[in-house]
Amino acid sequence: MNVGIDAVAIHAGKLRLDLAETLAPALDEEPEKFTKGLGLHASSFPDVEEDIVTMGANAAHKLMERKGLTPDDIGRIDVATESAFDNAKPVSTYVAGCLEQVYDEDFHHANKGERKFACIAGTQSLDDAYNWIRAGRNRGRAALVIATDTALYARGDAGEATQGAGAVAMLIAEDPDLVTMSVEQGFGSADETDFLKPNQQFPSVDGKRSVQVYLARMREALEDYESVAEETHPDQFEYIPFHTPFPGMVRKAALLGYRHMIRDTEIEADLASAIGEQPRPDGFDDEAQYHDAVRDYMDALKETDAYAAWYDDTIEPTLDIARHVGNWYTGSVHIARASALRSAREAGIDMTGKSLLLGSYGSGAQAEIHAETVQENWTEEIDALDIDEQLAARRDISFEEYEEIHDVHNHDKEIDIDAFTTPSEEFVRDGPGPMDERTYRYVE
Numbered sequence: 001m002n003v004g005i006d007a008v009a010i011h012a013g014k015l016r017l018d019l020a021e022t023l024a025p026a027l028d029e030e031p032e033k034f035t036k037g038l039g040l041h042a043s044s045f046p047d048v049e050e051d052i053v054t055m056g057a058n059a060a061h062k063l064m065e066r067k068g069l070t071p072d073d074i075g076r077i078d079v080a081t082e083s084a085f086d087n088a089k090p091v092s093t094y095v096a097g098c099l100e101q102v103y104d105e106d107f108h109h110a111n112k113g114e115r116k117f118a119c120i121a122g123t124q125s126l127d128d129a130y131n132w133i134r135a136g137r138n139r140g141r142a143a144l145v146i147a148t149d150t151a152l153y154a155r156g157d158a159g160e161a162t163q164g165a166g167a168v169a170m171l172i173a174e175d176p177d178l179v180t181m182s183v184e185q186g187f188g189s190a191d192e193t194d195f196l197k198p199n200q201q202f203p204s205v206d207g208k209r210s211v212q213v214y215l216a217r218m219r220e221a222l223e224d225y226e227s228v229a230e231e232t233h234p235d236q237f238e239y240i241p242f243h244t245p246f247p248g249m250v251r252k253a254a255l256l257g258y259r260h261m262i263r264d265t266e267i268e269a270d271l272a273s274a275i276g277e278q279p280r281p282d283g284f285d286d287e288a289q290y291h292d293a294v295r296d297y298m299d300a301l302k303e304t305d306a307y308a309a310w311y312d313d314t315i316e317p318t319l320d321i322a323r324h325v326g327n328w329y330t331g332s333v334h335i336a337r338a339s340a341l342r343s344a345r346e347a348g349i350d351m352t353g354k355s356l357l358l359g360s361y362g363s364g365a366q367a368e369i370h371a372e373t374v375q376e377n378w379t380e381e382i383d384a385l386d387i388d389e390q391l392a393a394r395r396d397i398s399f400e401e402y403e404e405i406h407d408v409h410n411h412d413k414e415i416d417i418d419a420f421t422t423p424s425e426e427f428v429r430d431g432p433g434p435m436d437e438r439t440y441r442y443v444e
């Protein structure tokens, strides 16, 4: 049975903060630290009337309209988020409530839930939907998976330049139009405290450590994947979309991945005359010396034409969207996939039957590696993405406006300002309900 992603729709926060022009001077940072070091140009922010529910519902609505679906076609709604505002009632119920305002039918017979494991929860929700369909419990219906986050950090935190907000809605179905997902999966999972939110809205982060934990868990996941699939090779995958907190993180992960994949291959042999063979642990008595040798090898590998060409073809196209929206936490790896396929479409590459390797990651910490195979209707799905139009339509905000909007979305602050944009044909936040709950309405 082929199960995977049938359709995807994206909703980006409607405001744009330019990192080089606006954030860097205000924080007294060099613009190149953000644009070159982190690899980011802009963050998307939610306007006053947007939140994780409106962004998720707007993405899901767009997807359902495009595919001609009604609530009866959906047997499951899972929302993945690390920005939830309620410890009991799942975001999926709010999203279903929004969608029921615009459809005659309801979702009363759909199973709804919320997945939490930092950014990897989006991929875990795909896995849950995949398993539900393969188990034959779906009664012919599809699953709606929505990854939605306002990835905000406390003001002054080093993560401030990596912020972002947006939602990715995905329809998971049998015989999908976009990609099928592999049965084989690899995991790297450990109890880590590099990034966490113990009953607080903004994360406590050990940024430098979080980078090392990402790399360690990703490597474990790749080895675990190879133990059930096969040894991976750089030529096997057209694209490798990684979780992208910022493109500079993926630059580090890609180099490690490439070193791993070329070991004992003709690529390592071809490069040996220029940079030597990869150091192996059994060639060293001292572990520190081995690690130094690996670092030297990686520095040399990074400069080779073979690596640069592979990176440009396989990794760079996955980063296009992230560079202009920042980190979307649970949605991040899913915009990396969309970015890669959009780039293939622009380059006229026939992707049907080609493979992707997905590297998902969540702090706390867990990585998952699985493969995907692109399906023959992928062009229709990618042509339907309106992400370029959305990004172009965003309203640029000044630093003072950024300070206000950060406060608007800070749960501990009460600030009343007008929205910067005028909603049209979308869900927006309304006033609080009788139990102080969030309420929503559809604006024609």
Ligand code: CAA
Residues within 6 Å of the ligand: 030, 031, 032, 033, 034, 036, 037, 038, 119, 158, 159, 160, 161, 162, 195, 205, 206, 207, 208, 210, 211, 214, 243, 244, 245, 246, 248, 249, 327, 329, 361, 362, 363
């Ligand atoms: N020109 C070019 N490059 C420059 C530069 C300049 N003028 N100034 C600095 N740089 C480079 C630095 O060399 C560095 O690159 P390398 O790591 O390749 O050396 C890069 O810019 C960043 O500089 P710093 O390390 O000095 O930046 P920082 O310490 O202020 O912050 C960070 C970096 C710790 C990652 C911070 O952004 C952060 O805490 N982010 C949030 C946590 C995060 O995203 N972690 C990623 C892994 S965890 C995860 O993936 C889950 C998740 O979604 C959060």
